Amino acid sequence: MWEIDRSYYVEFEETFQRLFDKKQMLDQGRPLPQSALQKIKESLTIEWTYNSNSIEGNTLSLRETQLVLQEGITIKGKSLREHFEVKNHEVAIAYLYSIVHDSYQLKSRDILTLHANVLRSIEEEFAGRLRNGGVRISGANFIPPNALKVPTLIDELIAFVHNNPLGLNTIELATIFHHKFVWIHPFFDGNGRTVRLVMNLLLMQAGFPPAIILKNDRKKYYEALNQANNGNYQKLILLMCQAVERTLNIYLNAFPGQEPYESIATIVSEPGTPYGQDYISLLARQGKIDAYKEGRNWFTTRQAIQDYIDNRQRKRQL
């Protein structure tokens, strides 16, 4: 259970390095003006709530989620339950922010509290309680372990995070945690929303901003989890790196003097671009250059492409 195939590592070495560099840039650049930070935090809270609930089946749009949270508006035609899901998730995030700090150590009690926040007033009988019976995950390639094993497995998972016996970096650790947690599937419901909160607890206590798994990536996310069930973490690591980088960029872009991100189509339309659109898009999808996806388009910077070229040249010379 606790042996991890890390063959993904070679492929992601440079990506990890880039993300840690960006985190360092963020650390050095702090503090951002309080008002800017507050704005980003609020918009991330809305995005995080929308995406995590939406993956789980909530039908409120991003805009409606914002209206519920910021204006206290009730959306016509949407159930009370869906409104609770939105408000509960915001409360859970607030709780998370209240406990996270540099030397925070993950505790099972906090996981249960986050879960209780997620299901409050919706499924009270399950809120904050480990399951005491079997579950199935639709579309999954396995059946979660027997309920009797859940408490021990969760304790082992928490110990794995604390001891980090394989010396995983924070992003790997959050990814493996994410997968093992939903594999154990400790709750009757709310596992997905809870794990996406707890994985961010791990990232944030290490100084990263929260990563948001996007609703648009739901299919990829489920595929990645199925592959992880078979011991292959490649896809899930990629998805996590993309999510982490997206939020890092949001913070970094708040600093004055950042080079603007442009769509790859725009960049290749200018003379002197060394690669074509297909190749740069491939590098972007594989996480090999600094890039992010918004809607259907990939955005990157000229500098990111130049960095990639320089890096390759350096490697060839070695």
Ligand SMILES: Nc1ncnc2c1ncn2[C@@H]1O[C@H](COP(=O)(O)OP(=O)(O)O)[C@@H](O)[C@H]1O
């Ligand atoms: N094939 C899979 N293998 C492991 N976990 C999965 C798989 N498919 C989905 N999951 C996880 O299960 C979650 C759904 O479980 P559920 O308890 O209904 O959580 P929620 O109610 O928050 O959506 C998904 O968000 C995902 O994290």
Ligand SMILES: [Mg+2]
């Ligand atoms: Mg559910």
